Amino acid sequence: MSQGLLDAQNGAQPSEARGRGLSRRTFLKFGVTVGAAAGGGLLLGFSMPAASQDQKAGKSVVGGDGVETPQSGVFAPNAFIQIDTAGKVTLVIPKVEMGQGVYTSIPMLIAEELEVPLDSVTLDHAPPNEKLFMDPLLGGQLTGGSTSIRFAWEPMRRAGAAARTVLISAAAQQWQVDPASCHAQAGQVIHAASNRSIGYGELAEAAAKLPAPQNVPLKDPKDFKLIGTPVKRLDSPEKVDGTAMFGLDVRLPDMVYAAIANCPVFGGTLASVDDTNAKKFPGVRQVVKIDNAVAVIGDHTWAAKRGVQALDIKWNEGAGAAISMQQIVADLAHAADNGNGAVARKEGDVGHAFSNAKSRVDAVYQQPFLAHATMEPINCTVHVRADGCDIWLGSQVPTRVVDAAVAVTGLPADKIVVHNHLIGGGFGRRLEFDMVTQAVKVGKQVSTPVKVLWTREEDIQHDMYRPYYYDKISAGLDANGKPVAWQHRIVGSSIMARFAPPAFKNGLDPDAVEVASDLPYDLPNQLVDYVRQEPHAVPTAFWRGVGPTRGTFVVESFVDELAAQAKIDPVKYRQDLLGKTPRALNVLNTATQAAGWGNALPQGQGRGVSVMHAFGSFFAIVVDVAVDQGEVAVKRVVCAVDCGMVVNPNTIEAQVQGGIIFGITAALYSEITIKDGRVEQNNFTDYRMLRINQTPPINVHIVKSTEAPGGIGEPGTAALAPALTNAIFAATGKRLRQLPVGSQLKTA
Structure with a gap:
């Protein structure tokens, strides 16, 4: 999910919304409700604004917990805190945990203002309910776009502060003292x-009867005790000892297992299947046919897999069998050279500026299809009955899971129950629900719960891929080498047109043009446009870093080209263009100073840099590489990040390091290629991952900031590739305009 969608949902163009802080743009209104929880206790709900006009009438609905909350609209409830009579604090968390640390950092926000120990806050997965749990930044109940802390920063703290205020009032009434003479500490x-104290649990029922406080002040950051401190991940112990429950771990009474054979050709369907041999294997129960796949149902995974291997399947390959990479790239190139694009940014007179420029630089950049290849392969467990459907999985979009099940079963939404779990890697893949649709189709033909599990080969060959992008970019330079004209055309698939149609307006995909349409650099004449070119039947989807990953590679590689053309150091060149963006300049200076920019390197080694403003954060990365006979070894990565106010520095460091490793892997090795309508890669043997012994030291420098938090899960990935390829240029003199590096360097 991208900043472009956030801006589109808030009615702004990317260039308009980029520079505004989150608190000014979104968290302007806030509501708190207090009520009695089922079984006694205090239930606190809090809400944030959304954009729908028909919801601004202020109508209310009652949630399943009995709390009256405003409809999705002006106030769209996001989460609830429940404090029971034993003092237990439960946070129903509207974001899912997929390794990014939100199951630690979001509770830290509550615990800080509520004045309770962090380990006393327990979590429940939020059920699918967009009225209660909508993220107004994303326009739905989603986890993505590096928005979790941005979404939670003010509302979660306000919820904690409001609960604390009510509890203090309840205690003061009981003691008949001025509330101002009381304070909260450690759940009391x-x-x-008078040297008196009372626990929250003892106050819960009385507090539930008090009116909701309005405009409760938040702590001054100088008074934070927890926020900003390094905290160990709360979910680490159970992930280490194996008790954590991912979708893959689901075990149910009478559950059977399904192995899948999907049609290998994009858009193909099932023609026929001979399952005679498959049914001979012990443990194979039945064979299920659906429109584009065959499932073998077994008592265990091994039986189901052996059964699939024994199937004799014939496919209707259709027109998809003609799809090839050559055709896809040729179509993109043709689209780039013909017709007008949808304008994302236009400033000044680009044509006039080019005619007066002293020199001109032109380039074409290409970036491949990418698979997500999450550690946890695609899986979904379902139990479809005449009166209902239960679904167990890890999903970033629980409400879309419900919609998918409704579409297949015809059941009403209230008969669909989603059991969401921890996610073993999302990267955008679990923003999709194709696996749910398939599992429910299989489950309709199976009488017991069935776990549908894709092999790694099925996962890689039937992913929904990061689009193949084709960029044409040009700049005109003055006598000093400074850019006076800038023109950039982005060509590729529109994820937004499928995933969020309202965000795709007038032919413009706000995700595809992100970063490119709002540069941190001072460029007086710009034209940035977008041409939609779909790759036939190849399905495309968000991939970690989404638009900024594509945009930053092109922009930061090209800025390096301009610096080389002007014979100016690439850091100095950027510094001269960043005077109007001090936060970007600051991270650039921090990273380059920490990396020792300008120090000599051994022959065959090079150092490269990139700068990025995306997801509300500012990044600068410096990469050192060694190149030997076409093989690239990343020796060191130094990163500076200004992501605004810091909740948990441990999480930031881990996310940046993980994102950078993900980005190195993609830049060096990752690509999906297509021949005869089929994906050629099938496992980690030919869709390579970075090995532990290839992983460089990664030094993360967090810049202190008083701004509202920015995103952190994706920027490391998005900013990495150009710093890497710029380092390769410094080492070899070879300019790489196409990824991955491994397939290009040897032929460059």
């Missing part, structure tokens, strides 16, 4: 003058 209200 304390009246120091």
